[in-house]
Amino acid sequence: MSTTPATSAPHVRSYPAGLGWVPVWRRNLLFWRKLAPASMLANLGEPILYLLALGYGLGALVGGVGGIPYQVFLASGFICSSAMMTATFEATYSAYTRMAAQHTWDAMISTPLGVGDVVRGEIAWATTKSLMSATGVMVVGAAIGAVRGWQALLAIPAAALTGLCFSAIALVVTTIARSYDSFLYYTTLVMTPMFLLSGVFFPLAQMPEAIQRLATVLPLTHAVALVRPLVIGGSVEAPLLHVAVLLGYAATASALAARLARRRMLV
Amino acid sequence: MNARPAPDSLPPAADAANPVPALEARGLRKRYGEQTVVDGVDMQVARGECWGLLGPNGAGKTTFLRMVLGRTPPTEGSLRVLGLPVPEASAATRARIGLVPQLDTLDPDFTVVENLRVYAGYFGIRAREAHALIADLLAFANLEAKADAPISTLSGGMKRRLSLARALVNTPDLLVLDEPTTGLDPQARQLLWQRLRMLKSRGMSLVLTTHYMEEAARLCDRVTVMDRGRFLDTDTPARLVARHVEPQVVEVHGIDALEWHGAGGADAADRVEVVGDTVLCYLRDERPILDALRDRPGLEYLHRPANLEDVFLRLTGRDLRDA
Numbered sequence A: 001m002s003t004t005p006a007t008s009a010p011h012v013r014s015y016p017a018g019l020g021w022v023p024v025w026r027r028n029l030l031f032w033r034k035l036a037p038a039s040m041l042a043n044l045g046e047p048i049l050y051l052l053a054l055g056y057g058l059g060a061l062v063g064g065v066g067g068i069p070y071q072v073f074l075a076s077g078f079i080c081s082s083a084m085m086t087a088t089f090e091a092t093y094s095a096y097t098r099m100a101a102q103h104t105w106d107a108m109i110s111t112p113l114g115v116g117d118v119v120r121g122e123i124a125w126a127t128t129k130s131l132m133s134a135t136g137v138m139v140v141g142a143a144i145g146a147v148r149g150w151q152a153l154l155a156i157p158a159a160a161l162t163g164l165c166f167s168a169i170a171l172v173v174t175t176i177a178r179s180y181d182s183f184l185y186y187t188t189l190v191m192t193p194m195f196l197l198s199g200v201f202f203p204l205a206q207m208p209e210a211i212q213r214l215a216t217v218l219p220l221t222h223a224v225a226l227v228r229p230l231v232i233g234g235s236v237e238a239p240l241l242h243v244a245v246l247l248g249y250a251a252t253a254s255a256l257a258a259r260l261a262r263r264r265m266l267v
Numbered sequence B: 001m002n003a004r005p006a007p008d009s010l011p012p013a014a015d016a017a018n019p020v021p022a023l024e025a026r027g028l029r030k031r032y033g034e035q036t037v038v039d040g041v042d043m044q045v046a047r048g049e050c051w052g053l054l055g056p057n058g059a060g061k062t063t064f065l066r067m068v069l070g071r072t073p074p075t076e077g078s079l080r081v082l083g084l085p086v087p088e089a090s091a092a093t094r095a096r097i098g099l100v101p102q103l104d105t106l107d108p109d110f111t112v113v114e115n116l117r118v119y120a121g122y123f124g125i126r127a128r129e130a131h132a133l134i135a136d137l138l139a140f141a142n143l144e145a146k147a148d149a150p151i152s153t154l155s156g157g158m159k160r161r162l163s164l165a166r167a168l169v170n171t172p173d174l175l176v177l178d179e180p181t182t183g184l185d186p187q188a189r190q191l192l193w194q195r196l197r198m199l200k201s202r203g204m205s206l207v208l209t210t211h212y213m214e215e216a217a218r219l220c221d222r223v224t225v226m227d228r229g230r231f232l233d234t235d236t237p238a239r240l241v242a243r244h245v246e247p248q249v250v251e252v253h254g255i256d257a258l259e260w261h262g263a264g265g266a267d268a269a270d271r272v273e274v275v276g277d278t279v280l281c282y283l284r285d286e287r288p289i290l291d292a293l294r295d296r297p298g299l300e301y302l303h304r305p306a307n308l309e310d311v312f313l314r315l316t317g318r319d320l321r322d323a
C-alpha cells in the first residue's frame, strides 16, 4: 500500500447538511439485502396468514362492518398495524443491538457522522422497513379484493408516515433502554393497547365513550382513519388533522430521540 | 520537540513544514461526579510525531482520547485537534482522524471487505473510489486471504489489523490508537508495530495509549507517563529514563531476597525499591552487587538496563503491571 498518501484524502467529502443519515440508512439496507428473501417472505407471508385466518374465520362470524366485508375492513387496518409493528421492532430490538451490543453506533460516531445522523438514519431505515411490510399487506389485500380503487396508492405514503411516527417513538425508548427487557414494558403497556384500541379490528364507534376519547390521542387511530378510506374507497375525514398528528408525533419523538441519544453516547 | 536519538534513526518528530500541531490541550479536565478522571493536563503533539500515553488501567487514557475525538465533552480546559477547536468542530476533525478503539467496534453483520466499504461510506467516500483504496488496505493489513470472511472467524490479531485498516480509509492526518496491542500474542504485536512504524515514516501523526512500556519505548518519539488523571512527565523514552532512574537495574527475587535486603545486601545500590518479593536495585555501577550476588547461590537475580517501567515506579511508587 505504498500508494496511500499521508496527507488528507481528497475523496473524503462531507455530506451536505442534513444528509448524514444516508450512510447509516445504507448500512442497514446493505445488511438487509443479505436476508432479503426471508424478510420479503415474512412481509408477504404474515399478512396472508392473518388476513386469511382472521378475515375469513372471524369474518364468517361478524359478516361485515358497515356494509363492507370483514376481511376488507381488516386489511386496511392491517396496513397500519403492520407498519407500526415493523417500525417498532426495527427501532427497538434491532437498533438496540446496533447501539448497545455491536457498538455499531460507536463506530459511526468515530467518523464525521454525528449522533443526530445516526438517529435519523435509524429512523429512516425503520421507516423504510415498515413501508415494505405495509406494501406487502397492500399487495395481499389487493389479491383478496380488499383494495378498491387507485386512490389506494395514497395509502402508501400514509403508511410511510405511520412508520416514521412509530420508528421515532420506538427510538426514544431505545435510547433510554437499559436492556432488551425494557422493550417488554413498551410493547405490553403501549403497543398492545394501541394495536387493540385504534380501530384496526373493529370500528371505534362501538367502544365505550372513555376509550374513544383515549383513542383520539393514539397515533395509530389517526393512521387508520387516514388509510382505511383510501384503501376501501371513500372520503377521508379531516385528512390534514391526521397527517398533522402523525407528523407532530414524528417530529417531537425524533428530536427527543436525538437528544437522549446524545446524552447516552457523548458522556 | 526532539527526535528519538539513534540507534533507530527515525525522522525528526516535529514537522517543520506544518506548524499546526496535531494536538494541543490546555488545562484539560474531565470529572464524572466527584471523580476527576483527567486532571487538568497540558500537551502539544507535533505533526508527524508519535506520542504515547503510558499508564495503568483507570489512569484516564481512554477518557483523554474520547475528548480528542469529541466523544466526551471536557469539564474544563481547551483542546485543538489539527488546528480546529474540539468539541465544537469535532465532526470536521474526525474526517481527518483514524481511530483504533480499545474495544473492537467492527461490524459483525459484514465481512472483512464489507466492513471497510461500509466504514468508507461513513466518510462519504464513494464505492468506486473506495475500491482501489480497500484493496491497498487489505494488503497493508495482511488480510487479503480473509477479504470475504465474516468478522467472527478472525483471530484477535486479524481483528486488530482490520481495525487499523478501517481507521485508514480516510487516509487520516492523525491516527489515534487506544491500547492497540492489548491481548495480542507477541507475533501479532510485532506485526502491528511494524505497520505503525510504516505509517509514521510516511508522516502520519500517531497518538497511542498503552500499558506496555516496551510498546511506548519502541514506537514513540515522546511518552507521557500518566497516573490518576495526571500527566506526570513527558519526554523521549531515553531521556525519561535518564532523568528519573539510574541506568542499571539488578532485580533480586526469591524467598530470600527480602532477607538479603534486610541484612544490607543491597547497600551498594544508589536506590532500592521493593515490589512484592522483588528487590530492585538501581545503580550507576552494577559490578559490586553482581559480584556479591554470585556468592549467594540461594538468590535469583537479573541484570538489565533501566526502562520506562522503572520510571513509572519512580514517579508513582507503583508497579505499572500491577497498578
Ligand SMILES: Nc1ncnc2c1ncn2[C@@H]1O[C@H](COP(=O)(O)OP(=O)(O)O)[C@@H](O)[C@H]1O
Pocket: A267, B032, B037, B055, B056, B057, B058, B059, B060, B061, B062, B063, B064
Ligand atoms: N462514563 C463514565 N462515567 C463514570 N466514570 C467513568 C466513565 N468513563 C470512565 N470513567 C472512569 O474514569 C476512570 C478512567 O477511565 P479510562 O479513561 O477508561 O482509563 P484508562 O483508559 O486509562 O484505563 C476510571 O476510573 C473509570 O471508571
Ligand SMILES: [Mg+2]
Pocket: B058, B061, B062, B063, B102, B178, B179
Ligand atoms: Mg482505556
